[in-house]
Each structure stands twice: as C-alpha cells, then as structure tokens.
C-alpha cells in the first residue's frame with residue numbers, strides 16, 4: 395500500500411467524529427476496507443449500544459499462534475474548538491512539519507489505522523498466515539473500557555497468545571499498568587436551620603469522618619510493586635451544602651486509586667466498604683453509601699515471547715532498542731487481561747504527548763515507520779515468514 399493511502403485512511407478515521415459515541419461509523423469504514431478480502435477475513439460487529447459497535451476482524455487459518463491487535467475507536471471531546479489552529483476533525487497535513495492534525499491523531503486513530511493497515515497489507519500481498527491475526531476495535535475506552543469489557547465477556551480474547559494495543563507510546567514498550575478505581579461516597583443528612591443544628595444531621599460532618607478514615611487506611615498501604623511502584627490514592631471532588639444558614643442534608647466525595655497487585659482491587663473494595671459499614675453502624679444518624687465506578691485491574695507481564703520479539707526487532711526501525719516500561723494510566727488491556735487464557739499484553743504504537751490536547755497531531759514519519767515495525771512484529775510472532783519459506 396502506498397504511503398499516501400495509509401495517510402488517507404488515517405484522515406478518514408479522524409474525520410469521523412466519534413467523540414464518546416458513533417463508533418459504528420468507524421467500524422463501518424474499517425469493515426469496508428476489509429470487504430474486498432471477504433473470502434479471507436471474518437468480519438463481526440459486536441454491539442454495545444445504539445450507534446456504538448465493536449469490530450472484530452480475523453484473518454489466517456486458525457492454526458498456530460494467535461495475535462491480537464487492539465485499538466479504541468472513540469476519541470475525547472475536542473474542548474474549546476477556538477483554541478485549535480487546525481480543524482479538530484479535518485485531518486489536515488502540515489507539509490512543512492510533516493504532521494497530521496486532528497482529535498485522535500495521536501490517541502489513537504493512528505494506532506488503530508496502523509493495526510488495520512498491517513492486516514490489509516498482508517491480505518494485499520497474499521501472504522499466507524499460518525496462525526491468526528485478529529483486530530479488536532473497541533468502543534468507549536476513554537470513558538470506561540466498555541467495548542473491551544463486552545468483547546472479553548463474549549470470549550473474543552480467549553484464543554489469543556499475545557495482544558498488542560497500539561495506544562500512543564513509541565519511546566518504549568509498556569508491559570505493566572496500574573489498575574484504576576474511581577469511587578464515590580455520598581452522605582445523607584437531615585436539613586435544619588443553622589441556628590438549631592441539633593435539629594438536623596450534618597451530612598458534611600459525617601462525610602468528613604469517612605474522609606479521615608479512608609486517608610488513614612490508604613496511608614497504611616506502602617506496599618511496593620517492583621514494576622509499578624506504590625499504589626496511589628487521591629480524593630479529587632468534594633461537594634456539600636447549599637447555603638450558610640442551612641445544615642447540609644447532602645455531601646459527596648470522589649476518590650481515585652491507582653492500584654497494584656500487592657493491594658488488590660478486591661481488597662480495596664472490601665476495605666472501603668468496611669469503613670462505610672463501620673461508620674454507619676457507629677451512629678444511627680450516619681447514612682453513608684459507596685459506589686465504585688468502572689474499576690480496572692492492574693496488568694503485569696512477566697518475561698514473554700511477544701515482549702522479547704517487540705524489543706529485538708525495534709532497533710531496525712528506531713534509533714534504539716525500545717525499553718520495557720510501565721504506565722499508571724488505564725486502558726483496554728485491563729479488560730482483556732480478564733480473558734479465560736493468560737497471554738502477554740503490550741502497549742506500543744504511534745503518537746505522542748499531544749493526546750487529548752489542542753492541535754493533537756501525529757508525526758507522519760513515525761506513523762509510517764510504526765506500521766512497518768508492527769507488521770514485522772506480527773509476522774514474526776505468528777510465524778508467517780517462516781511458514782512461507784517452508785511452503786516455497
């Protein structure tokens with residue numbers, strides 16, 4: 395495939411405004427790219443909601459090694475459009491800097507396009523695939539990994555021997571990620587005039603008791619993971635009360651935890667629930683409730699063939715051997731890691747720190763090189779090159 399075509403595919407993807415929705419249009423566009431190879435691929439749409447479908451494209455003969463490629467089709471909101479120099483959904487190319495601009499240029503329509511193009515090029519060149527390559531394109535990654543959850547629950551990842559998530563990261567290969575837990579605690583009180591606080595129940599006072607207890611709990615957990623470091627906890631939203639002459643009858647806080655295997659998500663849920671139960675039991679006027687929002691488990695990969703291969707091949711395409719790295723961010727991998735079978739998950743793909751910002755961009759040289767690199771990793775992992783030689 396010509397470079398101009400590879401760039402045009404990325405432009406098309408960016409021009410579809412899949413801001414936390416409308417992923418079906420992205421899925422349809424990708425499915426249409428594979429349509430000419432209808433005999434050699436299996437295309438499946440896996441719905442999540444109206445207008446929001448995951449896409450699974452499988453190629454190969456099903457024997458041997460199975461490699462997955464995954465990318466999310468949603469993007470975040472462009473924010474204040476006035477602050478963009480390039481139209482957020484234009485996919486404009488600046489020839490001078492060789493950059494392509496637009497929401498998703500980095501996170502992660504370039505990575506999605508790269509995975510799609512690796513597969514298209516194998517089909518185009520009629521390369522026999524002994525194993526299997528499977529594209530898992532997802533919905534709703536940015537707001538809770540819904541799509542990856544649906545695909546994993548439905549068993550689409552159960553046959554994989556390795557998964558490459560082409561999220562924007564080209565300085566290294568991410569093989570471990572912290573888990574994420576967002577939680578919300580609400581406190582319900584009884585309103586009264588502030589001149590007679592004894593007539594009411596102050597929801598803020600009660601919420602503060604939880605605040606202090608959870609801070610104390612989290613401070614006790616200094617376990618350290620050799621790859622991920624320590625768990626972190628931060629209370630980031632607190633609300634309560636409406637006017638200064640009324641005892642507040644409602645207060646709420648939200649906290650964010652980045653978890654490590656040494657202090658598991660299950661244990662964290664249990665410990666926070668225990669605090670709430672204990673406080674509620676301690677005082678009949680205490681009415682606290684906790685809710686966990688889209689928790690994600692940590693990912694840890696030991697030594698494995700996919701990481702080894704991705705590292706070994708890297709100096710051919712980049713100035714150095716890509717180092718193994720870790721991340722404290724959430725991604726679809728936290729869902730796929732819950733598949734029936736254990737397999738390595740790595741994150742590597744085109745993009746940069748402009749993700750989610752104004753004038754998000756991808757460097758086109760990097761984009762095109764990443765396609766060659768990912769193709770090489772894929773071919774060696776599923777053994778295409780070897781098989782082709784044996785058959786010849």
Ligand SMILES: [Zn+2]
Pocket residue numbers: 466501502535561562
């Ligand atoms: Zn992303």
